[in-house]
Amino acid sequence: MSLPASDLSKQPDNRTTMELGAVLPLTAEVRDNHLFVGGVDMVELAHEQGTALYVMDEADMRARMKAYIKAFRTRYANSDVIYASKAFINKEACRIVAQEGLCLDVSGGGELAYARAAGFPMERVFVHGNNKTPAELREAMEAGVGRIVVDSRIELARVSQIAGELGIEQDIYMRITPGVEADTHEYIRTGCEDSKFGFTMLGDFAFKCVADALEISNVRLVGLHCHIGSQIFALHSFDEAVQAMVELMARIQREYGHVIEELDMGGGLGVAYTADDKPSSIDEFAECTVAAVRKYCDEYGVPLPRLTVEPGRSLVATAGLTLYTVGILKTLPNIRKYVAVDGGLSDNVRTALYDAQYEPVIANKANQPRTEIVTLCGKHCESGDVVVLDMPLQHPDLGDIVAVFGTGAYCYTMASNYNGQPRPAIVFVKDGEARVTTRRETYDDIMARDV
Ligand SMILES: *Cc1c(COP(=O)(O)O)cnc(C)c1O
Secondary structure, three states: OOOOOOOOOOOOOOOOHHHHHHHOOOOOEEEOOEEEEOOEEHHHHHHHHOOOEEEEEHHHHHHHHHHHHHHHHOOOOOEEEEEEHHHOOOHHHHHHHHHOOOEEEEEOHHHHHHHHHOOOOHHHEEEEOOOOOHHHHHHHHHHOOOEEEEOOHHHHHHHHHHHHHHOOOEEEEEEEEOOOOOOOOHHHEOOOOOOOOOEEOHHHHHHHHHHHHHHOOOEEEEEEEOOOEOOEOOOHHHHHHHHHHHHHHHHHHHHHOOOOOEEEOOOOEOOOOOOOOOOOOHHHHHHHHHHHHHHHHHHHOOOOOEEEEOOOHHHHOOOEEEEEEEEEEEEEOOOEEEEEEOOOOOOOOHHHHHOOOOOEEEHHHOOOOOOEEEEEEOOOOOOOOEEEEEEEEOOOOOOOEEEEEOOOOOOHHHOOOHHHOOOOEEEEEEOOEEEEEEOOOOHHHHHOOOO
């Protein structure tokens, strides 16, 4: 694969770090031309810990968790915020989520294992996935998870059978595909009709399966769930999805005499990856969702449910940044300027996978204007191994420390050992202190399972 031709007319923006606005983590600042996050010098940290390195601004994460809870509870008391752990998970992240009073989404046994190891309260765990194995379902039910989000008719029967064997009654949600086209990249769009997720509304299938769920033993259908996609900027998609869900709730009430007590509207709120992105705020998202729930419940005569939402990206993306060291510089005249860093698609596959964009700065030149347009490529044997395509950067020199902002979501959790690359450490920074919460992988780690 080769890269799309560089737009040679693109001009550098001459911005300095602090002019990048919404992509910066909450505590970002510049002192003596160095980038600081959480009161910690990113250049010193890179030298101490080595690169590539994931850094999380703990104050940013916690502030967004508090903001979410406040935005929903002040508008709608009977609400909960569920953190979608696939965006970023390690044990310390689970502990922080628990401390901040959020619930936790896990998808499958691995994320459940993190939650258990971190002592996360199991009644606040929601289990997702379009193909949870019978073993994963059993584990989750034995652990006492709060809700299982059932994704198919086959799974409904499986949950019922396993719950019966365990002698329990399992609270479930049914995941519905509401047929709403969210305004986002097609690979992260999940609510439209051609989707592997959930019960389709086509041919009345979802409605008919609700009857099965109400009849089957050992499960209690307490809620409906939908998740229409990710990195969504246009809030009207959420309004449309609420309408479709409440309409279904009304029909279930009318025709089956069953009141759906809980409504989970999923995640998907977008974040700023570039300085020019203008996503909706957490407050605007809450306002839109809550207003839609009130409006449509009133219109369709449905009692107000417990409302849950499941943000992932919008809780952690901007808290994270990745630090790299510049190793090689290559200028191809009239083609592109390559800055090669000591990581790449092994620690951030989003650029290769979704054409993601990021804002980079040189952490040891943080106050200087970004006067060049460069491509930050990785060290892997793939031409498509790019972290940042054609974006402004300060003039680079060998040994510079590059910081790429907005990498807190879907980077570590999608990381790989491609080319035998050990995965980076994760460092949380706060109040001038840096603590390693996941250590860097060693070569022994990556071979530990080989026999
Ligand atoms: C991925 C996912 C989320 C979180 O999505 P974000 O776009 O990161 O907010 C929430 N719910 C479900 C079911 C998901 O699959």
